[in-house]
Amino acid sequence: MTIADQFPDIVKRGEPLAPYTHLRIGGPAEYFIQPRTVSELADVLRHCKKQRVPVRMLGGGYNLLVRDEPVAGAVVRLQGEAFTGLEREGRTVRAAGGGQLFDLLAFAVRGGLGGLETLVGIRGTVGGSVRCNVGDRTGEIGSAVRRVAVLTDDGKQELRSRDELNFSDHSSDLVEPVILWVEFDLEPNDPEVLLRRMRKAWVQRQAGEPHSFQAGVRMFRNPAGGTASSLIERAGLAKHRCGGAEVSERNGNYAIVHPGTTAADVLGLIESVRKTVRERTGLVLERELNVW
Numbered sequence: 001m002t003i004a005d006q007f008p009d010i011v012k013r014g015e016p017l018a019p020y021t022h023l024r025i026g027g028p029a030e031y032f033i034q035p036r037t038v039s040e041l042a043d044v045l046r047h048c049k050k051q052r053v054p055v056r057m058l059g060g061g062y063n064l065l066v067r068d069e070p071v072a073g074a075v076v077r078l079q080g081e082a083f084t085g086l087e088r089e090g091r092t093v094r095a096a097g098g099g100q101l102f103d104l105l106a107f108a109v110r111g112g113l114g115g116l117e118t119l120v121g122i123r124g125t126v127g128g129s130v131r132c133n134v135g136d137r138t139g140e141i142g143s144a145v146r147r148v149a150v151l152t153d154d155g156k157q158e159l160r161s162r163d164e165l166n167f168s169d170h171s172s173d174l175v176e177p178v179i180l181w182v183e184f185d186l187e188p189n190d191p192e193v194l195l196r197r198m199r200k201a202w203v204q205r206q207a208g209e210p211h212s213f214q215a216g217v218r219m220f221r222n223p224a225g226g227t228a229s230s231l232i233e234r235a236g237l238a239k240h241r242c243g244g245a246e247v248s249e250r251n252g253n254y255a256i257v258h259p260g261t262t263a264a265d266v267l268g269l270i271e272s273v274r275k276t277v278r279e280r281t282g283l284v285l286e287r288e289l290n291v292w
Contacts, residue, residue, distance in 0.1 A: 002031075003031050003033070003044070003047060003048065003051065003053055003074060004031060006047055007033065007040075007043075007044060007047075010033055010034055010035055010036065010040065010044075011031055011032065011033050012029075012031070012032040012033075013030070013031060013032075014028045014029070014030070014070070015028055015029050015032030015075075016028045017029050017032075017058070017061075017066045017071065017075065018066070020058055020061050020077065021061035021062075021064050021065075021066055022060070022061050022062045022064070022123065022215055022217065023061075023064075023065065023215050023217060023257050023261075023266070024215060024257075025065075025066070025068075025257065025261055025262060025263055025266075026065070026066025026067060026068065026071075026263055026292070027066060027067060027068050027069050027070045027071060027263075028070050028071070029070070029071045029074075029075035030070060030071060030072050030073055030074070030075075031053070031073065031074040031075065032074075032075050032077070033074055033075065033076045033077070034076075034077050034078075034079055035076065035078070036080055036082065037082050038082055038083075038151070038157075038180065041076070041078070041083075041151065041155075041178065042151060042155030042156075042157075043155065044074070044076065045151065045152075045153055045154065045155045045177065045178070046154055046155040048073075048074050048153075049153050049154055049155075053073050053074050054072060054073030054074070055073060055074045055076060055153070055177055056071065056073065056074070056075050056076070056292060057075075057076050057077075057078075057177055057178060058075050058076065058077045059078075059098070059124060059125040059127060059128035060100065060123060060124045060125045060128065062123040062124050062128075062217070063124065063128075063132070063217060063218065063288070063289060063290050064217075064289075064290045064291075064292065065217065065263055065266055065267070065289055065290070065291045065292070066263060066292045067263045067264075067267075067291065067292060068262050068263045068264055071292055076178075078097065078098030078125075078127075078178075079098065080098075082096070083096050083097065083098030083099070083180075084096050084098050084099035084100075084103075085099065086099065086103065086104060086107045088107075088111055088113075091113060091185060091186050091187065091188055092146065092183055092184065092185060092186070093107065093108055093111075093113060093183070093184045093186060094181055094182070094183050094184075095107075095126045095181060095182055095184065096126065096180065096181045097125060097126050097127025097128075097130075097178065097179035097180055097181055097182065098125055098126070098127065099125060099126050100124075100125060100126070101119065101122060101123070101124050101125065101126055101129045101134070102120070102123075104116065104126055104184075105117060105119060105120055105198070108184075108186055108194075109191060109194045109195055109198055110191060111191075112188055112189055112190065112191045112194070113186035113187065113188060113189070113194075114186060114187045114188075114189040114193075114194050114197075115139075115143075115144045115184070115185075115186040115187050116141065116144055116184065116186065117194050117195075117197050117198040117201065118135075118138040118139050118197065118198070118201040119134060119135060119139070119141060119201075120198045120201050120202045120205070121201065121202050121205035121206060121209075122134045122135075122205070126179075126182055127178070127179030127180075127182070128179075129141050130142065130145060130148065130172065130174065130179060130182050131172055131174045131179060132170055132171065132172070133167045133168065133169070133170055133171055133172050134170070138201060140167065142165070142167030142172060143167075144184045144185060144186060145162060145165065145167075145182060145183070145184060145185075146161075146162055146183040146184060146185040147159060147160065147161055147162065147182070147183040148160045148165065148174065148179060148181075148182050148183075149179070149180040149181045149182075150174065150176035150178060150179055150180060151176060151177065151178035151180055152176050152177070153176070153177050157180065158176070160174070169221070169222070170221060170288065208250070208251050209250065209251060209254065210248040210250055210251065210254050210256050214248070214256040214257075215256065215257050216248055216254040216255060216256040216257070217254065217255055217266075217289050218253055218254055218288050218289065219253055219254070219255050219269075219270050219273065219285075219287065219288065219289055220232075220253055220270075220273075220274070220285040220286060220287055220288050220289075221285070221286045221287075221288045222253075223283055223285065223286075227253070228252070228253040228285055229251050229252040229253035229254075230252070231252075231277050231281055231283060231285065232247065232252030232253060232273055232277060233252040234280075234281070235273075235276050235277050235280045235281065236280075237252060237273055237276060237277075238252055240269070240272065240273065240276075241269070242265050242266075242268040242269035242272055243261060243262065243264070243265030243268065243269075244257055244258040244259070244260050244261030244262070244265050245257055245258075245261050245265040245266045245268070245269040246258065246269070247269065247273065255269050255270065255289075267291070270287060270289070273285070274287075
């Protein structure tokens with residue numbers, strides 16, 4: 001019995017993935033699944049493990065490039081209150097992993113809780129943001145994490161306390177397929193003070209990203225002691241282009257896409273940039289963009 005037969009109400013065959021990604025490009029999923037409850041999600045994971053069906057979790061699709069070919073296996077997208085809710089108890093906020101990071105920031109700031117407001121402008125889900133430990137020199141999300149609830153590939157719920165977690169630059173050791181919810185330990189503060197801090201961080205972050213009308217993604221991790229954008233710009237690659245994909249003139253570490261761009265164009269641009277930077281600087285850039 002296929003997964004579509006087992007879960008007919010929540011599975012679509014051959015669903016195009018492009019509309020679910022920031023770049024709006026990429027091929028279809030063999031099975032596209034949107035569970036309605038945690039128990040239903042657990043059943044899906046158990047079935048996929050038993051049938052040896054590969055599973056990919058689709059978050060906000062912001063740091064993702066889907067290849068032009070069909071994606072084999074199951075692509076799971078978490079929507080609805082079971083996966084997007086927000087709760088507060090004192091200085092602790094519990095955020096479901098499928099919710100948007102901005103909704104969490106707004107919820108905390110309105111409630112007079114600080115510690116996350118400088119992350120404004122970073123796109124993604126709560127779970128994906130914690131898994132990748134998003135942030136910059138103003139702070140990283142991992143520093144505010146208290147506990148994380150995960151779902152293993154056999155559908156078992158487990159808790160990870162702060163002392164069991166390791167966060168590093170744009171990464172963590174959270175390897176389970178699903179982050180169900182995250183608890184954050186935040187600092188009480190005046191909402192107006194937090195709002196001003198959020199606005200300042202928004203302006204600074206937007207100044208270093210492509211124009212708002214351009215769909216773009218970060219290509220590489222920053223090397224130790226420097227930035228990928230400075231290396232790319234020093235190599236003379238501003239506005240370098242491969243098909244419909246182009247290096248942003250505002251930030252060399254962003255690939256922006258024009259109408260008609262394919263995933264192959266973006267991958268070609270990334271490889272061209274990496275090769276040129278290596279030839280001209282001797283440094284090898286590590287790709288940050290997640291590619292399916």
